[in-house]
Amino acid sequence: MRTSLIILLFFATGLLAGTLDILPAAINGKDLSTWALYLLMFLVGISIGADDRALEALKSHGLKLFLVPLATIIGTFAGVAAIHLATTNLLFGESMAVGAGFGYYSLSSIIIGELHSEALGVTALLANVMREIITLLLAPFFVLWFGKLSPISAGGATSMDTTLPIITRASGNEFAIVSLFHGMVLTILVPLLVTFIVSLI
């Protein structure tokens, strides 16, 4: 939670500095941010590869664990496709790319901002922050209405870290492993799916 706030604070500070135009024009981040993105993707790869918790979970629980992230992916894309009709000035692929962030707002907004457009990058940032907040607020209600897997699905990629404590409180500690595994699968898939969908637009 604290990290999320710091991340947003950096974004807000950049926004303010940009609006006030107080930084010298030489610092326009364009080239630097491309390289920083490359570095980030490499590092994200390392941290995924070094983490063997997903494999361990799979060994003890079996392939059925994949059903939960699969449900999240199908449900998210179906839901976003349905609500796309209500959005304005967005292409279908753009809505889907934003949805494919699955709550992983830092990475999805950076990739979309870099590969597509900054406007869509901001949309991805806002939409995926909102997904995390909705999950944090509504997790107990989701359990009541849609069963114990629902807060995990709602949390998307965040179900392995930021929303994990809320999820285990709402669904029970026995769901910690399902939640962790679900979040890790989506964390791996977010950069792949976002990049792929953006390339189709």
Add this chain to the structure above:
Amino acid sequence: MLEILFLMAFGILIGVLLRGKKRAVFWVEKAILWSIFLLLFFLGLSIGGDKLIMASLPSLGLNAFLISLGGVAGSVLAAWATWKFLFNRKRIAQ
């Protein structure tokens, strides 16, 4: 676009080799956090300097809200179906 995926795949390979090396992984996590800080600062910077995007921020926000709503609604419904038809019967979550 391809270079991003290649870099990530290469990273995963290195990561597998680094398994169990807690110190190295700790620094990688720290570097990830700082790259994210930096990149979001720059994203903010160029958006703040772009009057067109700043003017359309309310409509971007509304689109974002709708997409998050659609995504969450769709996924809790899919999770409900999964729960009802698969998990609840066999209780693999134990």
